[in-house]
Amino acid sequence: MAAAQRPRISFRPAKERESAHQRGPEGRRNVLPHGSLGVVARESLAGLAMMSPPQLRAEWRRLHRGRLLPDGLSADLVCRAVAWRMQERCHGGLPPARVRELARLAKQICDGGAIELEREWTVKPGTRLVRQWRGRTYRVLALDHGFQFEDRNYSSLTPIAREITGAAWSGPRFFGLKRRTGQNLVARDDDEA
Template structure:
């Protein structure tokens, strides 16, 4: 019985990002603002070694700016990355679904939400700890919507922060 060996699959050569001299960083960062989108995408290919994601221009600019600085000055130390990962695990218990949830679903403190209901205008102010409605603190918009209407409402839907499920 003869033994045959399978040919090893060819792997793409490892990507090596170009070195960027620290003296060039400011000029390259300034050039990002005036570069065309195709030029930004080409820089992405050169600096990341992958195809650029289909995101907007601002995203490309910010990630390229970070990458330029990272290549010039060095990235985060492995110890820092490990510490950040450990902190993230503490916050979400290692659950990917929790990690993907947005934590910034509440409007910024000071924002005023205005809703007219049955001919009366209702103004709610977002605070750091919750919401203020006519000088009274509330923990949720749903509680305020219930105080206004007398029935259960999703507060985010009531105040127009999220469309209702029936809306198209």
């Protein structure tokens, strides 16, 4: 018994879509509404699974104008890449900062095979943070879940910085764990201090 064929989905610009009024056998429009969401977009994504590899490659070329399809991609990965691009057109893409970060990581992989991830600052339990402020030295001990300052426990560094300075400071910045440019510094363990 042969499987039922789904209607072919065409992805046409809005002007062509409005003038042609093409509909599939089930009476549904065979288009992806660019910049809008809806049933048609979901059906278009679902229709990708029914496309043959040559149809997927053609769709890739249409969506990625000027960019070649990488060699060695399986039909499943091409389908996922096409679906990503379709959703990106509807929802918008990644923020520019995230795109730059991904490009930086890709360059590192191409250059040396290893990547250097920029991680959020973490302080191991037992680490003692020391900060001088207006002629006085302040010491904070990192605990498993929070920090200890002057025999009181805090869930984060920010209220400690506020208590010391009397102003709204970022706790990690006040204690030198994070620079203004976003670069992280390494805290020393208690036995190294």
